[in-house]
Amino acid sequence: MEIQDLGEFGLIKRISDAVTIQNDSTVKGIGDDCAVIAPTKGRQTVVTTDLLLEGIHFDLTYCPLKHLGYKSVAVNLSDVYAMNATPKQITVSLGISNKLSLKAIDDLYNGMLLACERYGVDLVGGDTSTSLTGLTISITAIGEANPEDIAYRNGAKENDIICVSGDLGAAYMGLQLLEREKRVLKGNQYEQPQFDGYDYILERQLKPEPRADVVKFLAEIGVKPTSMMDISDGLSSELLHICEESDCGCLVYEEKIPIDHVTRNMCEELSINPSVAALNGGEDYELLFTISTKDYEKFQSKPGPNIYAIGYITPKDKGRRLITSGAHQEIDIQAQGWKAFQK
Amino acid sequence: MEIQDLGEFGLIKRISDAVTIQNDSTVKGIGDDCAVIAPTKGRQTVVTTDLLLEGIHFDLTYCPLKHLGYKSVAVNLSDVYAMNATPKQITVSLGISNKLSLKAIDDLYNGMLLACERYGVDLVGGDTSTSLTGLTISITAIGEANPEDIAYRNGAKENDIICVSGDLGAAYMGLQLLEREKRVLKGNQYEQPQFDGYDYILERQLKPEPRADVVKFLAEIGVKPTSMMDISDGLSSELLHICEESDCGCLVYEEKIPIDHVTRNMCEELSINPSVAALNGGEDYELLFTISTKDYEKFQSKPGPNIYAIGYITPKDKGRRLITSGAHQEIDIQAQGWKAFQK
Numbered sequence: 218m219e220i221q222d223l224g225e226f227g228l229i230k231r232i233s234d235a236v237t238i239q240n241d242s243t244v245k246g247i248g249d250d251c252a253v254i255a256p257t258k259g260r261q262t263v264v265t266t267d268l269l270l271e272g273i274h275f276d277l278t279y280c281p282l283k284h285l286g287y288k289s290v291a292v293n294l295s296d297v298y299a300m301n302a303t304p305k306q307i308t309v310s311l312g313i314s315n316k317l318s319l320k321a322i323d324d325l326y327n328g329m330l331l332a333c334e335r336y337g338v339d340l341v342g343g344d345t346s347t348s349l350t351g352l353t354i355s356i357t358a359i360g361e362a363n364p365e366d367i368a369y370r371n372g373a374k375e376n377d378i379i380c381v382s383g384d385l386g387a388a389y390m391g392l393q394l395l396e397r398e399k400r401v402l403k404g405n406q407y408e409q410p411q412f413d414g415y416d417y418i419l420e421r422q423l424k425p426e427p428r429a430d431v432v433k434f435l436a437e438i439g440v441k442p443t444s445m446m447d448i449s450d451g452l453s454s455e456l457l458h459i460c461e462e463s464d465c466g467c468l469v470y471e472e473k474i475p476i477d478h479v480t481r482n483m484c485e486e487l488s489i490n491p492s493v494a495a496l497n498g499g500e501d502y503e504l505l506f507t508i509s510t511k512d513y514e515k516f517q518s519k520p521g522p523n524i525y526a527i528g529y530i531t532p533k534d535k536g537r538r539l540i541t542s543g544a545h546q547e548i549d550i551q552a553q554g555w556k557a558f559q560k
Numbered sequence: 561m562e563i564q565d566l567g568e569f570g571l572i573k574r575i576s577d578a579v580t581i582q583n584d585s586t587v588k589g590i591g592d593d594c595a596v597i598a599p600t601k602g603r604q605t606v607v608t609t610d611l612l613l614e615g616i617h618f619d620l621t622y623c624p625l626k627h628l629g630y631k632s633v634a635v636n637l638s639d640v641y642a643m644n645a646t647p648k649q650i651t652v653s654l655g656i657s658n659k660l661s662l663k664a665i666d667d668l669y670n671g672m673l674l675a676c677e678r679y680g681v682d683l684v685g686g687d688t689s690t691s692l693t694g695l696t697i698s699i700t701a702i703g704e705a706n707p708e709d710i711a712y713r714n715g716a717k718e719n720d721i722i723c724v725s726g727d728l729g730a731a732y733m734g735l736q737l738l739e740r741e742k743r744v745l746k747g748n749q750y751e752q753p754q755f756d757g758y759d760y761i762l763e764r765q766l767k768p769e770p771r772a773d774v775v776k777f778l779a780e781i782g783v784k785p786t787s788m789m790d791i792s793d794g795l796s797s798e799l800l801h802i803c804e805e806s807d808c809g810c811l812v813y814e815e816k817i818p819i820d821h822v823t824r825n826m827c828e829e830l831s832i833n834p835s836v837a838a839l840n841g842g843e844d845y846e847l848l849f850t851i852s853t854k855d856y857e858k859f860q861s862k863p864g865p866n867i868y869a870i871g872y873i874t875p876k877d878k879g880r881r882l883i884t885s886g887a888h889q890e891i892d893i894q895a896q897g898w899k900a901f902q903k
Contacts, residue, residue: 244604248805249713250642250789251606251703256599261587263594264685266700268653272692299593309609310698344609349615350693357609357651357700360594370592446593
């Protein structure tokens with residue numbers, strides 16, 4: 218059985234049959250002109266969308282389709298959590314090149330539905346089409362939050378503490394490893410890729426997890442970040458966004474930036490500065506946020522996810538600065554993250 | 561100035577600067593991890609999404625980018641109106657091939673924003689990326705309605721009258737004309753395309769209008785359709801959807817199907833049966849709906865948009881049937897609309 222045998226409506230039915238609705242707010246899922254959602258009284262709706270294109274955002278030579286499905290949902294949910302909100306629904310549009318089998322499409326959707334299940338999200342609609350070129354994935358995520366809880370990028374205030382969750386640079390180093398093995402294996406079918414000991418960074422690249430746990434923990438300890446965003450383009454780029462939107466400066470300590478030892482090992486092997494991977498690598502999908510100093514001790518009140526203070530907000534005229542680890546020099550933070558329209 | 565000079569953030573700022581927010585419900589538009597929407601108390605949210613791919617859904621050799629932008633928004637709004645709802649926000653994701661100039665992208669967005677302005681919709685977010693292949697457009701539209709007003713596909717009842725707005729087959733014949741002129745002109749740079757007298761069908765193909773006026777009129781005369789959907793794949797296909805979802809049959813009169821005289825002229829020129837264009841052509845973006853017989857006279861209560869009764873709903877065991885014009889034969893309705901995964 219192939220996609221052409223099923224046809225568009227057969228494919229939609231196949232997807233629809235695989236979906237389990239988890240949220241009461243989902244009034245109508247797949248199968249009409251629109252999905253219908255009943256917003257929770259008094260809450261606001263948040264909406265985000267991401268486009269993933271073959272050859273730009275993913276490489277099917279080393280990206281398993283189930284992981285790709287999972288990741289494409291995860292990166293959208295990450296944006297919802299970055300508003301301090303809870304995701305509830307997604308729509309999925311696919312442009313499918315004819316080189317993909319029905320099995321491949323099943324794998325892709327299975328990955329998406331696994332992420333949906335894990336994060337309590339309903340797949341409520343979408344669009345499917347053939348594509349003359351590569352695989353195209355467009356996902357829109359919808360979530361909700363109490364209006365007073367929503368964390369924008371523009372609320373950071375002088376002296377606020379700058380925090381990041383998890384560790385940074387791992388996804389980027391996972392990508393470097395995959396690219397290296399792809400080059401090594403090109404034209405050499407008897408070699409096996411050398412991934413031993415690097416599972417962690419591969420997983421960070423291929424199957425990132427949005428930080429639902431951080432948002433939950435913040436609510437539990439009663440802390441609303443003064444600003445928040447997720448780290449998709451690299452820490453430097455995101456710090457500059459928060460400073461720009463909040464009209465402030467920042468001072469960040471290189472030595473405080475959390476980097477996993479596996480990431481460091483890979484950096485050493487490939488002669489890459491770990492801080493460069495963390496500052497400019499991107500795709501970490503960790504949360505960057507600022508908190509008021511008065512909230513700092515609340516983080517000690519109960520055990521929670523790994524969150525690190527890496528610096529603080531300064532007046533705008535102090536610039537956006539990094540104190541380097543060794544020489545303790547103060548340098549300008551520059552965005553060198555992933556550029557979508559690089560020359 | 562080209563897209564590469566602007567960069568992704570420059571392009572986003574350029575788009576953002578061109579947007580005017582029209583709805584109070586739009587709390588936050590472009591510029592954060594998510595857009596934020598304040599749902600109107602007591603109303604439900606509807607969501608739809610459409611993916612448009614170069615070479616599949618549009619051909620840039622004859623589709624002006626401003627029209628393409630307008631159409632890509634219009635087809636999404638059409639799905640919202642098809643729920644008897646009012647569109648309020650859209651997100652727009654673009655995959656941009658490097659053959660497109662900044663001027664081309666401006667034209668595309670100008671077309672989108674023109675549709676937004678005309679239909680009172682806010683562009684609140686999206687994603688932009690380079691594309692290795694063709695232009696990719698993914699739009700999600702969000703609207704709202706009172707829960708009791710939402711018209712699904714599954715509410716048609718026996719004896720309900722089947723109605724369509726406007727006229728059918730025009731968009732398909734517009735496409736046939738464009739394709740003919742493209743073939744004629746191929747390799748013949750001194751010829752001019754012959755479009756005289758065919759403005760109507762070209763406009764129906766290149767710049768369709770979603771039927772906001774029909775939804776408004778239905779509300780004014782106090783009629784809620786028992787079922788409704790928009791005609792994107794062709795009347796046959798949509799009739800079968802409504803019958804399938806509503807678990808019923810239908811009887812439609814070929815002679816009642818509204819077809820414009822310009823469409824008929826083009827059909828004659830190209831030796832295409834006008835009913836085939838209307839039944840299977842697609843892309844009309846007219847509304848197909850059913851109403852209770854008791855509501856029929858309300859349509860006479862005031863002047864309104866062109867709406868035609870084309871048949872009625874029958875019990876399921878009577879099948880989905882068409883009475884032909886000439887011989888008055890009864891034949892099965894078959895979906896031969898646009899197939900996304902045709903072999």
